[in-house]
Amino acid sequence: MTGAQYTALLGLWIAGIVVPGPDIFLILRNAFLSTRRNAVFTVLGVMVGNFTWITLSLMGVTVLISGNPVLKLVVQVAGALFLARMGYGAIRTGVLTRAQRTAAAPDGTVADAAQADAVLADVAAPVSPHGSTVPEPPVAEGTAAQRGTAVQQESTGRGGGPRFLGPTDLTPWRALVQGIVTNLANAKAIVFFVALFGSLVPADIPWWEALTVLGMLVAVGLAWFLSVAWVGSVPALADRFQARTAEVETVSGVVFLLVAAGLLVEVLVTA
Numbered sequence: 001m002t003g004a005q006y007t008a009l010l011g012l013w014i015a016g017i018v019v020p021g022p023d024i025f026l027i028l029r030n031a032f033l034s035t036r037r038n039a040v041f042t043v044l045g046v047m048v049g050n051f052t053w054i055t056l057s058l059m060g061v062t063v064l065i066s067g068n069p070v071l072k073l074v075v076q077v078a079g080a081l082f083l084a085r086m087g088y089g090a091i092r093t094g095v096l097t098r099a100q101r102t103a104a105a106p107d108g109t110v111a112d113a114a115q116a117d118a119v120l121a122d123v124a125a126p127v128s129p130h131g132s133t134v135p136e137p138p139v140a141e142g143t144a145a146q147r148g149t150a151v152q153q154e155s156t157g158r159g160g161g162p163r164f165l166g167p168t169d170l171t172p173w174r175a176l177v178q179g180i181v182t183n184l185a186n187a188k189a190i191v192f193f194v195a196l197f198g199s200l201v202p203a204d205i206p207w208w209e210a211l212t213v214l215g216m217l218v219a220v221g222l223a224w225f226l227s228v229a230w231v232g233s234v235p236a237l238a239d240r241f242q243a244r245t246a247e248v249e250t251v252s253g254v255v256f257l258l259v260a261a262g263l264l265v266e267v268l269v270t271a
Contacts, residue, residue, distance in 0.1 A: 001202065001209055006216070009200045013217050016192055017050075017224055022083060022259050024228055026182050029090075029252045031232030032241035034170045039229035041172040045179020047222050052184065054217055057193040058201070058210045066194045072187075073267060079185035080263035083256045086182065090253030097246035187263055 001009075017023075023046045031039035056062050065071050183189070201213065232238065241248055 001200075001205065001213075005200050006213075009196065009213065010216065010220065012196055012200075014220060014224070016196070017221055020255075022086075022182050022186055022256060023179075023225070025252050025255045026178060027225060027229050028232045029248060030170060030175055030178070031229050032238050032248055033245060034175070036229065036233035038170045038172060038175040039233050040226065041175035042179040043222070043225040043229050045176040045181075046183045046225055047218060048176075048180045049183025050221050051214070051218055053189050053193050054214055057197045058205070058214065060203070062190050062193045063198065066190055072190065075190065076187040076263050076267050079187040080260040080267070082181060082185040083263070084260035087253040087256030087258075087260060090249045090256060092253075094246040094248075094250035094253060097249065101246070186259065188259075188266075 027039055027042050027046065030042045053062070056065075065075060205213070
């Protein structure tokens with residue numbers, strides 16, 4: 001490969017990963033609502049997915065998938081259904097969080113979302129994921145705080161779906177799995193990588209150049225997504241978004257549903 005080909009490949013790769021999509025929204029959501037450590041593991045999961053796509057592209061597998069209508073259909077539908085499930089779970093969490101706010105208010109209404117989430121934090125989260133400690137007040141039977149806790153328990157119950165899909169009780173392992181599956185579920189990556197590698201990477205590329213391309217793209221992608229995770233988990237910023245948990249979850253859910261709908265529309269149009 002020539003220097004011009006490397007430059008073009010790197011430029012198109014950067015343009016592709018900086019555009020907001022499921023990966024970035026997932027990283028930001030976990031950075032806002034969880035911890036920096038979990039956001040970093042989300043990034044690692046996303047990059048495991050990208051590593052897989054890049055490796056498959058260098059091996060020519062993505063071209064085979066793109067050229068096989070049945071296999072491509074299976075990948076697109078499976079990815080769309082998973083992203084739709086992610087979207088549904090996020091929106092449902094947003095709705096239940098709003099119900100928490102209402103239940104936590106003494107008069108049943110909440111005028112200020114930040115104030116409401118502060119009340120909920122006193123009840124349900126004595127220690128902030130970003131390091132601040134909040135004293136846990138006593139809860140009398142039948143109080144608004146108790147009602148808020150009941151709604152919170154419902155939001156993490158059986159009806160909310162698998163816990164690994166959301167930021168509740170997020171662990172590094174769950175964050176890693178979220179990143180991997182979300183990245184691999186976006187079947188539009190097939191089209192992106194086929195176009196990217198088909199036009200710039202020779203089919204008979206030597207193994208050492210293939211490793212160079214792989215290392216270059218992974219390093220740049222890792223640096224970008226880690227920057228997003230670091231900025232999103234800055235305590236001053238994360239605390240503000242934690243006060244808007246319902247809105248963050250709802251927006252994330254809408255993004256996932258839109259991407260899923262786009263994949264399904266593409267399936268119907270090309271069928």
